[in-house]
Amino acid sequence: MSTRTTRRSGAAPTRPTIRDIAREAGVSVATVSRVTHDDPRVTGETKQRVQEAIDRLGYTPSSLGRALSYQRTNTLGIVLPGLGGPYFAALIEGAESVAIQRGVAINVLGTHLRPDAAASVRQLAERTDGLIIAGGTLPEQELERLAKTSRIVLVAGESDTAPSVLTDGRAAAEELTRHLIEVHGHRRLQFVGEPAGSPDTTLRYAGFRDALAAHDLAEAGDPLHYGLDVRSGALAARQVHENGALPDALVCANDELAIGLLATLPGLGHRIPADVAITGFDDQSLAEIASPRLTTVHQPVAELGAHAAAGALGDDLASRTVLETRLVIRESCGCAPSDAPSALPGAAG
Amino acid sequence: MSTRTTRRSGAAPTRPTIRDIAREAGVSVATVSRVTHDDPRVTGETKQRVQEAIDRLGYTPSSLGRALSYQRTNTLGIVLPGLGGPYFAALIEGAESVAIQRGVAINVLGTHLRPDAAASVRQLAERTDGLIIAGGTLPEQELERLAKTSRIVLVAGESDTAPSVLTDGRAAAEELTRHLIEVHGHRRLQFVGEPAGSPDTTLRYAGFRDALAAHDLAEAGDPLHYGLDVRSGALAARQVHENGALPDALVCANDELAIGLLATLPGLGHRIPADVAITGFDDQSLAEIASPRLTTVHQPVAELGAHAAAGALGDDLASRTVLETRLVIRESCGCAPSDAPSALPGAAG
DNA sequence: CTGAAAGCGCTAACAA
DNA sequence: TTGTTAGCGCTTTCAG
Numbered sequence: 194m195s196t197r198t199t200r201r202s203g204a205a206p207t208r209p210t211i212r213d214i215a216r217e218a219g220v221s222v223a224t225v226s227r228v229t230h231d232d233p234r235v236t237g238e239t240k241q242r243v244q245e246a247i248d249r250l251g252y253t254p255s256s257l258g259r260a261l262s263y264q265r266t267n268t269l270g271i272v273l274p275g276l277g278g279p280y281f282a283a284l285i286e287g288a289e290s291v292a293i294q295r296g297v298a299i300n301v302l303g304t305h306l307r308p309d310a311a312a313s314v315r316q317l318a319e320r321t322d323g324l325i326i327a328g329g330t331l332p333e334q335e336l337e338r339l340a341k342t343s344r345i346v347l348v349a350g351e352s353d354t355a356p357s358v359l360t361d362g363r364a365a366a367e368e369l370t371r372h373l374i375e376v377h378g379h380r381r382l383q384f385v386g387e388p389a390g391s392p393d394t395t396l397r398y399a400g401f402r403d404a405l406a407a408h409d410l411a412e413a414g415d416p417l418h419y420g421l422d423v424r425s426g427a428l429a430a431r432q433v434h435e436n437g438a439l440p441d442a443l444v445c446a447n448d449e450l451a452i453g454l455l456a457t458l459p460g461l462g463h464r465i466p467a468d469v470a471i472t473g474f475d476d477q478s479l480a481e482i483a484s485p486r487l488t489t490v491h492q493p494v495a496e497l498g499a500h501a502a503a504g505a506l507g508d509d510l511a512s513r514t515v516l517e518t519r520l521v522i523r524e525s526c527g528c529a530p531s532d533a534p535s536a537l538p539g540a541a542g
Numbered sequence: 543m544s545t546r547t548t549r550r551s552g553a554a555p556t557r558p559t560i561r562d563i564a565r566e567a568g569v570s571v572a573t574v575s576r577v578t579h580d581d582p583r584v585t586g587e588t589k590q591r592v593q594e595a596i597d598r599l600g601y602t603p604s605s606l607g608r609a610l611s612y613q614r615t616n617t618l619g620i621v622l623p624g625l626g627g628p629y630f631a632a633l634i635e636g637a638e639s640v641a642i643q644r645g646v647a648i649n650v651l652g653t654h655l656r657p658d659a660a661a662s663v664r665q666l667a668e669r670t671d672g673l674i675i676a677g678g679t680l681p682e683q684e685l686e687r688l689a690k691t692s693r694i695v696l697v698a699g700e701s702d703t704a705p706s707v708l709t710d711g712r713a714a715a716e717e718l719t720r721h722l723i724e725v726h727g728h729r730r731l732q733f734v735g736e737p738a739g740s741p742d743t744t745l746r747y748a749g750f751r752d753a754l755a756a757h758d759l760a761e762a763g764d765p766l767h768y769g770l771d772v773r774s775g776a777l778a779a780r781q782v783h784e785n786g787a788l789p790d791a792l793v794c795a796n797d798e799l800a801i802g803l804l805a806t807l808p809g810l811g812h813r814i815p816a817d818v819a820i821t822g823f824d825d826q827s828l829a830e831i832a833s834p835r836l837t838t839v840h841q842p843v844a845e846l847g848a849h850a851a852a853g854a855l856g857d858d859l860a861s862r863t864v865l866e867t868r869l870v871i872r873e874s875c876g877c878a879p880s881d882a883p884s885a886l887p888g889a890a891g
Numbered sequence: 892c893t894g895a896a897a898g899c900g901c902t903a904a905c906a907a
Numbered sequence: 908t909t910g911t912t913a914g915c916g917c918t919t920t921c922a923g
Contacts (some may be wrong), residue, residue: 220909220910221909221910221911221912222910222911223909223910223912224908224909224910227908227909234908234909235908235909236908236909239908258915259914261914261916261917262914263915265913452917471919506915
């Protein structure tokens with residue numbers, strides 16, 4: 194027995210609109226709107242009548258209607274390759290922390306499974322006030338297009354068209370690699386990860402090579418092209434084992450990859466770090482729990498997300514915001530538990 | 543020098559609307575709408591003119607406007623406690639696979655950090671055509687309210703008001719625990735996890751107790767109340783160690799918890815499974831990579847997500863859809879690598 | 892084949 | 908203090 198004015202079929206659930214409330218309370222829609230906005234201009238008595246109608250019918254203003262009227266959705270979009278793994282979870286949490294403060298909802302999109310990533314992102318752009326885009330998910334050309342109508346900020350990547358927040362992965366990787374060479378005397382080092390996979394990995398590989406070059410060392414072998422997850426690490430371990438003659442150290446593109454190696458190599462008869470040193474990147478919580486504990490580079494991932502969120506939501510942002518990293522020496526590089534300082538001074542541009 | 547009719551301040555980026563295109567092409571908005579819908583009724587010549595205007599101005603129909611008009615958002619919402627961890631990532635991927643097929647966007651909400659979860663979910667409900675809700679994230683009363691205006695389906699949980707898709711965690715946990723008791727002769731078993739934490743954990747604990755009861759065994763100690771992540775597992779390990787006198791077996795609420803134990807206990811001088819057996823739950827990829835490899839229960843998590851998505855998007859769904867689980871025997875329970883069948887017949891209601 | 896206009900739920904300027 | 912109304916971007920009957 195609904196009083197709705199329009200087409201309705203049968204049982205589809207329907208929500209009361211502002212007009213329903215207005216009618217129920219015997220006022221105009223404007224008054225209802227004022228009540229939902231706590232506008233002080235509305236009389237106590239009227240206000241109460243409206244509020245009762247609202248409660249009785251269970252009304253909530255449609256955010257769709259509001260968005261259309263406001264020309265603002267109160268939503269922040271986040272574009273990532275995928276949503277697996279602790280790195281992206283941390284990034285999202287960082288963004289979420291500022292979104293919550295500002296009463297903004299979050300909408301994350303994983304492009305990985307979407308056949309047409311660009312189209313999905315455009316869609317998302319329409320439904321949000323700003324976009325955080327992970328480096329490497331979209332071609333520069335598409336970023337340009339998006340930048341025309343949306344406020345976008347890149348995280349862990351760079352672009353000419355949008356501000357970005359990132360860390361100096363290249364310097365950090367170099368520092369890490371230097372440690373392996375200078376402190377532990379390793380000479381045969383190999384990189385694990387797909388250098389072309391993401392801007393982050395590209396930079397880490399570059400830093401790895403910088404360190405080698407500074408010491409006139411050649412790579413012990415081409416990079417082992419693997420993804421950034423634990424399973425890939427396990428696969429890489431098997432390949433390393435089958436190749437025979439392990440390098441002195443394996444520098445992994447991220448922690449998960451390193452953990453995969455760490456967990457698999459011992460079963461194959463290789464001791465870490467005695468036979469081969471392993472390092473990670475990111476300093477996820479797994480790094481500290483692994484055994485041996487993982488030497489890695491700490492990144493303020495949540496802060497990356499928070500800064501990016503603030504920027505995407507309208508705060509002024511330098512065209513390039515670089516956050517500090519910190520080398521974290523544990524045992525997987527060969528340092529003994531005792532002589533391992535828990536942290537060393539950081540590296541960043 | 544925009545031709546927009548309305549208030550515009552300075553440099554805020556603006557998108558062309560259907561009216562801009564209509565004006566540019568010298569037609570009515572209705573015609574433009576038809577072109578964007580490939581309506582065959584529009585003449586080739588006109589159609590081309592409109593299309594050119596669209597391309598020239600870079601127009602894309604506003605999904606907000608469309609949603610308001612259609613009364614449908616083409617978006618699926620997913621409500622989870624948090625977005626960390628492989629379990630939820632897999633769940634989302636399952637849902638995403640059907641969302642992609644149907645040209646629907648996905649919007650996931652992690653309630654964990656949101657101070658007012660219920661309000662956030664209501665908001666989300668307005669912006670979506672259907673909602674997948676993880677068991678335990680919302681009180682029954684709130685589910686009732688949501689069900690009035692949204693199509694909701696529960697995953698890994700149950701409710702009187704909405705259909706649900708889940709596994710029989712209780713039966714699976716019992717089968718797993720029986721294995722520990724009957725095959726390995728363990729007598730002193732303890733549960734790790736917070737039974738009140740989520741419906742899933744509640745059921746697993748119940749199954750654990752069922753098995754003990756069937757053998758007239760008492761718990762070796764109260765459940766160790768820890769979260770469901772790796773770090774919690776490491777903490778639990780420390781507590782177990784400090785309590786002295788380890789139980790024969792530790793039955794963990796999920797794989798991540800188990801992995802945390804697995805990685806930490808050896809460093810504390812306890813060998814697995816010789817000194818203490820460990821089991822997980824879920825069969826995430828880490829389970830196979832851990833050493834010793836983790837005995838656990840396989841759950842079709844992606845399928846849970848896929849079924850739930852289909853239901854939330856309008857497919858008919860039984861009020862209770864139960865998916866099969868499968869006991870996965872590896873080495874952390876004490877089975878030798880050789881005599882461990884990689885899978886055993888499943889348990890499910 | 893095309894256009895005018897009403898309507899989706901809401902806000903805000905303007906009137907009263 | 909309250910109401911009227913135009914408008915946000917789009918779809919869709921109904922005329923023409």
